[in-house]
Amino acid sequence: MATRRHPVSGEEQAPGDRFAATRALTLELASPLSDADATIQPFPDASPAKWHLAHTTWFFETFVLRDRVRGYRLFDEAYPYLFNSYYEGEGTRHPRPKRGMLSRPSLDEIRKYRAHVDDAVLRALSSFGPAELELVELGINHEQQHQELFLTDILATLAENPLEPAYRHREERSDAAIQSGLPRSARNDGWLEGRTGIVEIGAQAEGFAFDHERPRHRALLEPHEIASTPVTNAEWDEFIADRGYRTATLWLSEGWDWVLREQVERPLYWRDDTTHFTLAGRIERDPAAPVCHVSYFEADAFARWAGMRLPREEEWESAAEAGDPASGQQLDEAGAVVPAPKTGFFGGVWEWTQSAFASYSGFKTAAGTIGEYNGKFMSGQIVLRGASCATPRSHSRVSYRNFFPPHARWQFTGLRLARDS
């Protein structure tokens, strides 16, 4: 199936083109799904594919059209209740664990909703000032986040099916596209020397970034080294063989409770000694590819087993500044992505850091409902850095902060080691 290529460098595009391309990619992602596929919610923290299509549309309809375009009328008065995710400021909403109960509206009806909103945004675009354009840009970035969630959630959905259906057939990608972004400073032993002393991290004041990436601020780094490549499937096999999942003293206390309670003994989608379930169905694992679908608890235990530690997020960002956020294996078009061998800091898998998700010095929450976007999740979550094979390429930044609870495994999550020096 032919899919259109997604533009790599978003910021250079006209807003309308970038909006249209983003919206089109989401539709492409949904194209192999049946109405039933798009309706299932595999567990309460994941959402149905259809819901992602509708919620991203609701975001534009609410914060751009309803709030900023005089005379706009809602596509359906019932949709705000159904497709608001977590914005308390927007009133009551359908309970999250019940998202899988909605066979109506159908996938086709949601496509009509999308077309209606796309049309209204594109017609209004020429009249927009900077504030409105900033909201459109936020909506685009919001939709890109949901493109990745779309893929991780449909993977979780299909993984529940004993028939092991594939989302799509996998198209092999050239290594050239993937293997890039390795900082030139990498030593022969596979380690990079980290910067020491006061550095600056966080997003610059100019250009798009989420609120929690700001302000750019100073951080103090002690001498350390950081691995030039993430931990691989082959290395994870060694951890298992050495009874890593059976050795309590390697684990955080919460992590060990989790291992026992959930009877964890391997990464989430590993099915036997050599295969894993992927968007391309059940396939052989590539030993050289980064291990994927591991929790923070697993990443932390692996690092302890290896006698090392996970990097702090300021160490990671400081080291990654030498890389190109648009490099590596990221999402360029709709496809059955599977992490490929990786050398740089971006693409393939998100990397767990050892940093709890917290506000930067001087962080200010945005005013109004949009202020709920990130700030209210600053407890119980761990920062991940980089980008994965499911991250739209133009979405990545060196200052990007992803975050998930320490037990979460259904994202494309791996790890990179660090050590004091």
Add this chain to the structure above:
Amino acid sequence: MATRRHPVSGEEQAPGDRFAATRALTLELASPLSDADATIQPFPDASPAKWHLAHTTWFFETFVLRDRVRGYRLFDEAYPYLFNSYYEGEGTRHPRPKRGMLSRPSLDEIRKYRAHVDDAVLRALSSFGPAELELVELGINHEQQHQELFLTDILATLAENPLEPAYRHREERSDAAIQSGLPRSARNDGWLEGRTGIVEIGAQAEGFAFDHERPRHRALLEPHEIASTPVTNAEWDEFIADRGYRTATLWLSEGWDWVLREQVERPLYWRDDTTHFTLAGRIERDPAAPVCHVSYFEADAFARWAGMRLPREEEWESAAEAGDPASGQQLDEAGAVVPAPKTGFFGGVWEWTQSAFASYSGFKTAAGTIGEYNGKFMSGQIVLRGASCATPRSHSRVSYRNFFPPHARWQFTGLRLARDS
């Protein structure tokens, strides 16, 4: 929408006609559903519509084709795992609470499965002896049970949707068709005098009946009376107005715990003072119609509030012998059935008795896997008698024993009062 009329008197039909008609009705029931509608499992005790279509087919494929037709090849080797319900003798199976995780096979694929099995059964039918024909008859009755569950489960599914979608539009039925079956012995005061002394109940040895309706055996009845009509919505309004759901001493201890835990304050699908959600969407309640979607706990509390009791199942059966099991509001064709005012013992709503589901004296479990059909549920369940508006008309018998746990409400369940005399 035009639907074919379902034959009233099953036993007189040729087996092939009866098989075909039953299989056709199931398809008609599914015709208004999208693939997504048919995929949702609203709660663990209910099943997706698609699953009912497949499971009833698996039943014929397994016990008739696989076991009795030489050379039959399974439609799909994976289906027995997916569509076995609870037969331990048939090996491991997909966990019941996960039935809503199956977007594949699609509804269309299941229709192909049905056609494949229908064809094989019909081709083999002429060669069948009595044992095989008995299994076909069991499969037909099994499918009729699932036709009712199909309707109650799709009602539960649509009831979860804040959009309140209708399964179908309701077609008004003539009262003539519904109001029948009232025993001539009913007195002017609405009570029937029950039989006293030793009576016989249970199914005769001849003809089709489920194992737990047998053997026909003697029972001893003390003097009692039984109401000629079930309790109505109007009467239930009085119970609520008199603080029935707030008065602990009216309730069984288990029932009161359930009321508090589930915050129960009215029948399951009542939405406000005058409406309820039905297969026809949200509509006004008919005050004269039997109250429906109440649990045993509610039925028992109502009877205590009224100073009476529920009938024992032997009292019910003895009284109902004067009625015609093919009478009353039962399922003749696919439609948005809603209980209508009722006078006799059959149709409209199932009626909770006060009898725990137990084996009759002399009960013998059938040999083999089929023996798991009913016997293993003889704990924690209460017998219901009669038939409902969703029971296929040719499925009903005076000896019929339906059973559900005392808190269940998603079936078409109501009650009829009794009292000692």
Add this chain to the structure above:
Amino acid sequence: MATRRHPVSGEEQAPGDRFAATRALTLELASPLSDADATIQPFPDASPAKWHLAHTTWFFETFVLRDRVRGYRLFDEAYPYLFNSYYEGEGTRHPRPKRGMLSRPSLDEIRKYRAHVDDAVLRALSSFGPAELELVELGINHEQQHQELFLTDILATLAENPLEPAYRHREERSDAAIQSGLPRSARNDGWLEGRTGIVEIGAQAEGFAFDHERPRHRALLEPHEIASTPVTNAEWDEFIADRGYRTATLWLSEGWDWVLREQVERPLYWRDDTTHFTLAGRIERDPAAPVCHVSYFEADAFARWAGMRLPREEEWESAAEAGDPASGQQLDEAGAVVPAPKTGFFGGVWEWTQSAFASYSGFKTAAGTIGEYNGKFMSGQIVLRGASCATPRSHSRVSYRNFFPPHARWQFTGLRLARDS
């Protein structure tokens, strides 16, 4: 330790003597316990020993002294809230699962409460008319029930302790005292022929009995036989050896779910191949003694494994009429009772029947709060018949109906087989 002998035949005693003897036995039962022993609640359905001492006292204080003795003043205004068990008519009460949170009042304080109430009852006794004396008799029977619960709950408490402490040392009892009550009609093959046709069961109108044993009424028995002895530990060993706990098809559906969920593989207090934990600590099992601490689910599965069934309660009562309710191993004095080999219908272990607990024809709930005593538990429970080694001897009657949920195992519960003939 010397303990006083409890009078065997209660009805012949003067009410004051019977009251005093019952109250004294309860204190004797508590004498080996520390304040801490008496405070623990091992699980929500069991109660602390101290609570039993206080609740039985509250029963007399409330229904006899407060309601019937002019000028009586409560020992402590806070106690009704703490020690009401489940009487909705008596207002709010301390939540049942929180009974183990009460280190105060202390065991000694509860003893003072008992002395206060005993004194008031004994002083008032001479002025009591029949209605009051009936309430005293009810209170005595109520306390006797709690004497048995006291023992089963303290056994459950001590069983939680890895140190395996004994409640008391066991004193061996003469076989003569225990082996009695076997109906003369027992055949050589160990089976009794049951009565057939219409029989009468239930308590006579005269004399003390609980409300749910009444009215005496007719029942219809079909031809059957009933075993003359209960199932023994040795027989249960065979069931285990034959993979009884691993064979799904032997079990009720609810029972099999319970086996898997609770990982049940032997009776509750069996600790290894030959020992069990008892009130006398961990000791060797007697192969000839009746199996004890099995649930209804286990009893039912054993019967199915043996190709038989459990008796119905009317069969049991009809057969047991030939026996003496005061015979067999029952509680005569405070001691570490352990079921001994048993031949008759009474003593040793309670026997699961196949009858769900339900009202008899013509049952009337008593007026007022006392009406909550039994009637509201008539759902989800199974009738047990006979008496156990922990039942106060004068408490037993042939019409006695004990009842527990089908998964309960912490009572002294065993089984006797029956079969159609």
Add this chain to the structure above:
Amino acid sequence: MATRRHPVSGEEQAPGDRFAATRALTLELASPLSDADATIQPFPDASPAKWHLAHTTWFFETFVLRDRVRGYRLFDEAYPYLFNSYYEGEGTRHPRPKRGMLSRPSLDEIRKYRAHVDDAVLRALSSFGPAELELVELGINHEQQHQELFLTDILATLAENPLEPAYRHREERSDAAIQSGLPRSARNDGWLEGRTGIVEIGAQAEGFAFDHERPRHRALLEPHEIASTPVTNAEWDEFIADRGYRTATLWLSEGWDWVLREQVERPLYWRDDTTHFTLAGRIERDPAAPVCHVSYFEADAFARWAGMRLPREEEWESAAEAGDPASGQQLDEAGAVVPAPKTGFFGGVWEWTQSAFASYSGFKTAAGTIGEYNGKFMSGQIVLRGASCATPRSHSRVSYRNFFPPHARWQFTGLRLARDS
């Protein structure tokens, strides 16, 4: 009741005196308790008083006597299983949620255990080298932690009792003893200017400190101010009056879920508009005293409501260096402590910071089982700083890091505000 005064400055004492004084204080803490009081476990994260007495003794017995004193024999072979808390390296142990099931050993037996171990430690002390003395010091500090937990857990236990029993009667303390430790730099407006730039925090290499307080390392502070006093009960009343517990947008997402699920509407032990339950029973709240028994979620919501934030732990430590860790309201003797008005950084209540509990740069886990002491809890917990009214005075350090999950409220936990400047 006269109690001995506990020495203020531990480090200057001879090890034997310090050991004896610490052990004696624990016994004094237990002196008002009955065996039953000491047995109850109010919830799984809290422990029975008796268990604290035994576990602290097990710590000395295991890591000092068993490991370091030749020929020492365990007091009881069963105790390690019962009284190991969470050290995986020490083998299996009694499940934490079952600690309240142990009426045996009795409180008196545990006192004998303590005396046995005390005697052995004191006899061996003269022969100890530095490594052993370090373990003794660790054991003393460990026991001091449990002295505080003893008080918070017995408060939780007594709070479960509707009788509202007091642990002890409260003895009023002079304000002079409590109001101290306020840094001279406090401005008239009640705010302290924080230090800016690179500071050093963490424990020096010399002297006792827990592993997670080390190494001393550099931190970078941005301009900020910190309040000179903690938030008071009076201020919390304003938060409630302003619908703080009803305003979703003030809360972290996890916190709001917690508020709804637990129906939180005031600090843990507040009983009505003016009283709270304390170790001295139910008393009037002091409006000027620091608010206590609030979770991190509540502290964070209050700070957001006030338009400020919680301090980071490096800000707190840097500001508190000017104070005296031995000042303020801390535990000098066994008594019914209740937080009093407070000005400095130490005593009264622990103060939530906004820092997730994590390792310092260069942190090394201790070798062996002792390494499990703190490091394995570095997920899901928040750092608290200072000391409370229940912290033994000699136990406090400016580098001290206490930590609890964000929902925990049964410790003496309050908050102090901070803001960027």
